[in-house]
Amino acid sequence: MPTDVLMPALSPTMEEGKLSRWLKKEGDAVRSGDVIAEIETDKATMEVEAVDEGVLARILVPEGAEGVKVNTPIAVIAAEGEDVSAAAKQAGTAKAEAPANAGSAEAAKPDAAEAPGSDVAPRRPAEPVQAETELPEGVKTVTITVREALRDAMAEEMRLNENVFVMGEEVAEYQGAYKVTQGLLQEFGARRVVDTPITEHGFAGLGVGAAFAGLRPVVEFMTFNFAMQAIDHIINSAAKTLYMSGGQISCPIVFRGPNGAASRVAAQHSQDYSSWYSHVPGLTVIAPFTAADAKGLLKAAIRSPNPVVFLENEILYGQSFPVPDVEDWIVPIGKARIARPGEHVTIVAWSHAMFHALEAAETLAADGIEAEVIDLRTLRPLDAETIVESVRKTGRCVVVEEGWPQAGMGAEISARIMEEAFDYLDAPVTRVSGKDVPMPYAANLEKLALPSAAEVVEAARAVCYR
Amino acid sequence: MAADVKTASPPALSREEELEAYRVMLLIRRFEEKAGQMYGMGLIGGFCHLYIGQEAVVVGMHMATKEGDQNITGYRDHGHMLVMGMDPKGVMAELTGRRGGYSRGKGGSMHMFSTEKKFYGGHGIVGAQVPIGAGIAFANRYQNNGAVCLAYFGDGAANQGQVYETFNMAELWKLPVVFIIENNRYAMGTAVSRASAQTDFSKRGVSFNIPGEQVDGMDIRAVKEAGERAVAWARDGKGPYILEMQTYRYRGHSMSDPAKYRTRDEVEKMRTEHDAIEQARQRLLGEHGLSEDELKKVDADIRRIVNEAADFATHDPEPDPSELWTDVTLPHDGPRA
Numbered sequence: 001m002p003t004d005v006l007m008p009a010l011s012p013t014m015e016e017g018k019l020s021r022w023l024k025k026e027g028d029a030v031r032s033g034d035v036i037a038e039i040e041t042d043k044a045t046m047e048v049e050a051v052d053e054g055v056l057a058r059i060l061v062p063e064g065a066e067g068v069k070v071n072t073p074i075a076v077i078a079a080e081g082e083d084v085s086a087a088a089k090q091a092g093t094a095k096a097e098a099p100a101n102a103g104s105a106e107a108a109k110p111d112a113a114e115a116p117g118s119d120v121a122p123r124r125p126a127e128p129v130q131a132e133t134e135l136p137e138g139v140k141t142v143t144i145t146v147r148e149a150l151r152d153a154m155a156e157e158m159r160l161n162e163n164v165f166v167m168g169e170e171v172a173e174y175q176g177a178y179k180v181t182q183g184l185l186q187e188f189g190a191r192r193v194v195d196t197p198i199t200e201h202g203f204a205g206l207g208v209g210a211a212f213a214g215l216r217p218v219v220e221f222m223t224f225n226f227a228m229q230a231i232d233h234i235i236n237s238a239a240k241t242l243y244m245s246g247g248q249i250s251c252p253i254v255f256r257g258p259n260g261a262a263s264r265v266a267a268q269h270s271q272d273y274s275s276w277y278s279h280v281p282g283l284t285v286i287a288p289f290t291a292a293d294a295k296g297l298l299k300a301a302i303r304s305p306n307p308v309v310f311l312e313n314e315i316l317y318g319q320s321f322p323v324p325d326v327e328d329w330i331v332p333i334g335k336a337r338i339a340r341p342g343e344h345v346t347i348v349a350w351s352h353a354m355f356h357a358l359e360a361a362e363t364l365a366a367d368g369i370e371a372e373v374i375d376l377r378t379l380r381p382l383d384a385e386t387i388v389e390s391v392r393k394t395g396r397c398v399v400v401e402e403g404w405p406q407a408g409m410g411a412e413i414s415a416r417i418m419e420e421a422f423d424y425l426d427a428p429v430t431r432v433s434g435k436d437v438p439m440p441y442a443a444n445l446e447k448l449a450l451p452s453a454a455e456v457v458e459a460a461r462a463v464c465y466r
Numbered sequence: 467m468a469a470d471v472k473t474a475s476p477p478a479l480s481r482e483e484e485l486e487a488y489r490v491m492l493l494i495r496r497f498e499e500k501a502g503q504m505y506g507m508g509l510i511g512g513f514c515h516l517y518i519g520q521e522a523v524v525v526g527m528h529m530a531t532k533e534g535d536q537n538i539t540g541y542r543d544h545g546h547m548l549v550m551g552m553d554p555k556g557v558m559a560e561l562t563g564r565r566g567g568y569s570r571g572k573g574g575s576m577h578m579f580s581t582e583k584k585f586y587g588g589h590g591i592v593g594a595q596v597p598i599g600a601g602i603a604f605a606n607r608y609q610n611n612g613a614v615c616l617a618y619f620g621d622g623a624a625n626q627g628q629v630y631e632t633f634n635m636a637e638l639w640k641l642p643v644v645f646i647i648e649n650n651r652y653a654m655g656t657a658v659s660r661a662s663a664q665t666d667f668s669k670r671g672v673s674f675n676i677p678g679e680q681v682d683g684m685d686i687r688a689v690k691e692a693g694e695r696a697v698a699w700a701r702d703g704k705g706p707y708i709l710e711m712q713t714y715r716y717r718g719h720s721m722s723d724p725a726k727y728r729t730r731d732e733v734e735k736m737r738t739e740h741d742a743i744e745q746a747r748q749r750l751l752g753e754h755g756l757s758e759d760e761l762k763k764v765d766a767d768i769r770r771i772v773n774e775a776a777d778f779a780t781h782d783p784e785p786d787p788s789e790l791w792t793d794v795t796l797p798h799d800g801p802r803a
Contacts, residue, residue: 046723213605
């Protein structure tokens with residue numbers, strides 16, 4: 001059976017082109033891979049190679065023809081042993097061999113594309129809301145630092161699951177640059193507590209590979225500022241692969257370490273990455289404030305089959321909080337916590353900014369303004385429901401964020417409130433954020449660059465018109 | 467010049483090995499030719515990087531491995547999938563973006579995986595597969611499962627910084643990984659000599675004490691022989707090994723490559739004088755005593771497989787619109803791995 005050679009598309013956007021030259025003439029033998037013609041598009045001159053073998057029976061489109069539409073038959077190839085003149089007579093009626101029974105892209109249109117309205121994305125399915133988890137009533141607690149809570153979370157999960165291991169710079173012999181991994185090497189040995197060279201891009205990628213292959217890496221970045229060298233693996237390799245593999249390859253990895261400003265370490269060591277990572281579908285982003293949440297959420301993160309970015313805070317490491325003294329304290333991912341109930345204004349914060357939110361709430365209370373303080377705990381998935389429910393009650397919202405304002409978490413939360421609680425608002429949603437500058441070094445300037453309780457009080461008063 | 471390196475007398479393959487190698491190399495070539503044709507018809511979109519010319523590299527390396535060993539590569543990945551035994555229908559349907567594709571139509575040419583066949587992608591970011599491959603090898607060592615990971619990348623990727631970060635860790639921790647640098651002489655349109663200070667890629671591991679060798683990647687026998695040496699090294703716990711495969715791609719970098727950076731004569735010379743499939747064919751007809759008719763049967767069988775794959779990939783429906791929202795994240799409290 002003779003085969004039509006069709007005008008090929010040589011780029012995703014090509015619709016037509018010029019047939020500039022034939023390199024074979026009628027009657028020539030053609031082998032698979034032979035260049036038979038040259039085509040000129042608006043971008044380049046390209047070669048057309050034969051896929052089928054046989055004899056070039058007839059040329060249908062002459063040299064120099066312009067505006068030849070993609071998929072137009074341009075020649076006929078007769079199969080080996082076939083009558084060339086008979087094949088040539090059938091010119092233009094032959095079916096292209098591939099795909100069988102589908103000579104044109106038109107005929108090959110897939111079924112699903114026929115569905116009416118298929119250009120409109122279907123609605124995102126609702127995500128189930130998880131249960132609220134306050135510290136259980138009457139539970140026995142112990143007071144420990146956030147640093148100890150994080151260490152305990154890792155140690156407990158390592159005891160439970162042989163596949164959990166910790167890697168990063170100075171996590172083993174040095175006992176952790178911020179002592180978060182203290183004692184892990186002694187308990188679990190060098191096989192499971194791995195000191196890496198200073199090679200963030202490399203070990204982030206290596207961790208992703210280990211996770212693809214079934215391990216549960218906990219990758220420590222000395223600070224998230226250094227993770228910018230590794231961000232390609234966090235996003236392109238870890239976050240997107242489940243989707244790109246049609247659900248085949250999961251990446252159960254935790255990237256953790258201190259995030260945001262510490263004290264007097266200037267612009268390159270003080271960035272808050274909350275909004276950067278929370279932008280990315282496929283990632284889960286957690287930023288705890290209390291030791292109980294740090295422990296319960298890190299354990300949940302290590303158990304999660306998803307890549308998790310776990311944003312800690314250096315100043316919080318030494319802060320002490322009560323933590324339930326129970327065997328397996330887990331805090332569900334994706335659920336905010338109402339840290340202080342109130343009815344006049346909602347204050348949303350997370351991680352270190354919770355100090356400003358809670359201090360501001362105290363000050364406001366003295367003035368008769370009862371603020372409801374929400375600790376987000378998880379930034380992605382964002383517990384918009386808890387925020388919206390609170391705003392429907394208070395009619396006012398102040399978001400406190402240590403990062404920069406543009407495209408920040410505050411901007412996102414503000415948009416969500418507008419979408420879901422616009423009619424309940426009695427004042428514009430207000431952001432108290434890090435100032436729109438690289439972090440300065442000088443003590444006074446650094447203080448000015450970061451949000452403060454006083455700024456939160458001022459913003460809350462403004463939205464309450466007080 | 468690719469095939470600068472000539473293995474003087476690579477050990478001969480048995481008749482069965484040679485025939486199987488010929489069959490798989492031909493499958494890859496015919497598959498890729500069909501993919502190119504379907505791209506031309508608008509059935510395949512986006513980027514499509516064909517492996518035509520380089521077939522001996524993956525086929526020879528695969529012959530040097532055993533069940534359980536893993537493969538990972540960059541974006542020129544169709545050959546690597548077929549050699550691992552992935553179904554040509556599923557690969558082609560992924561190229562056409564259909565629901566029967568390996569990634570259910572959500573990955574495309576550069577992003578396909580099969581945990582069952584131990585193929586870990588299919589990565590679109592140049593060089594990213596190198597540390598990921600070392601991570602798979604890290605898991606092999608951690609679990610002491612005896613497997614070796616083959617991490618393939620090109621002469622272009624060999625200039626990425628993360629490759630050297632990985633070399634360092636892989637040797638430091640003696641990871642069971644073989645780094646296979648497929649030197650096809652052009653990183654997109656840039657010739658090796660215009661991009662690389664050291665064009666002998668087998669020496670790229672010297673400062674990490676990783677042994678390396680240059681191999682005639684157009685000779686399946688030479689690839690298999692060197693591959694066996696490298697894989698044994700890695701499996702014995704001696705750490706990584708580098709193989710520079712001197713090979714050549716006949717087609718452009720991707721489908722939209724105007725090929726202005728090399729002459730047609732250069733391509734033609736490689737095709738006529740060094741083609742791995744043609745060499746295997748001549749040995750089958752000569753020293754192995756097969757007849758033209760026997761090889762025609764193999765050819766016809768391959769054409770049938772490829773046509774069936776093309777047919778499936780053309781008529782399989784697109785993904786259901788609801789697939790837009792699936793496979794983004796898994797339930798956090800799902801079953802413990």
